[in-house]
Amino acid sequence: MRRELKSVGIIGAGKIGGSLLSRLAEGGEYDLGVSDVHxxxxxxxxxxxxxxxxxxNDELAERSEIVIIAVKPWDVPVVLSEVYSAFHADGRAAVSVAAGVTIEDISRRLPNGTPVVRVMPNVCAAIGLGSAVITANPSGRAVLPDVMRIFESVGDVIELPERLFDAATALHGSGPAYVALFADALIQAGVREGIPRDIARRLVSQTVQGTAVLLKEKSPHQVRDEVMTPGGTTxxxxxxxxxxxxxxxxYDGIGAATERARRLAE
Incomplete structure (x- = not known):
């Protein structure tokens, strides 16, 4: 007998919500719904x-067992007020991917005892190579395995204490932009030394991709030491x-991003 599909609703079909929806739809394991103003x-x-x-948003929440809130941090309070009544039903869980919005912030805007899970993914979810940190309130721990499985469809998921979420937001949430900045600087440096731009871009893109694979198998220090010979170019x-x-x-950039993450929901 075919098992009944778990219903998952995603509020917000932007970069994260849209990527997640696409991956889940391709898997066919969930009864999916999405709400958006567009x-x-x-x-x-x-x-x-x-x-x-x-x-x-209220209609979507009413039909969903797991409600994923994928909107900007400053829009979360409005969304929670719209879906509040839906969470009077037993077992319905709220999952937020909004940076800087704590579980306490979410819990106090929903009925007492609502399972709340907080996830911080990154934009690499769009290609199924994202990373995410996750945590839950006491009642949310019952659905934590289900939510982890959902987000594993777009990448690696790691459970982490909420006190470290702002630092994780700065590190991996913003991380793709740092890597892109470094890659662009490498390309510009190559052009400065006389390499045609299209070739410099190909060389750098392949180098970043290959290094990412190496870092899955070796520590950064190992990769560095294998490349760097005494007195050499590296x-x-x-x-x-x-x-x-x-x-x-x-260090300064991660520190500034962490502090900004702490203030996003204010």
């Missing part, structure tokens, strides 16, 4: 995947970068 987005998802669509580059404050700039 009717053109909804039409695309309905046409491509045949999922339930609506512009009403050692010369490291010395120049350290002199210019490369590592210190990264």
């Amino acid at each position: 009717r053109d987005r909804l039409a695309r998802f309905a046409e491509r995947y045949g999922v339930f669509t609506t512009t009403s 050692a010369a580059a490291f010395a120049a970068m350290e002199k210019s404050g490369f590592v210190a700039a990264i």
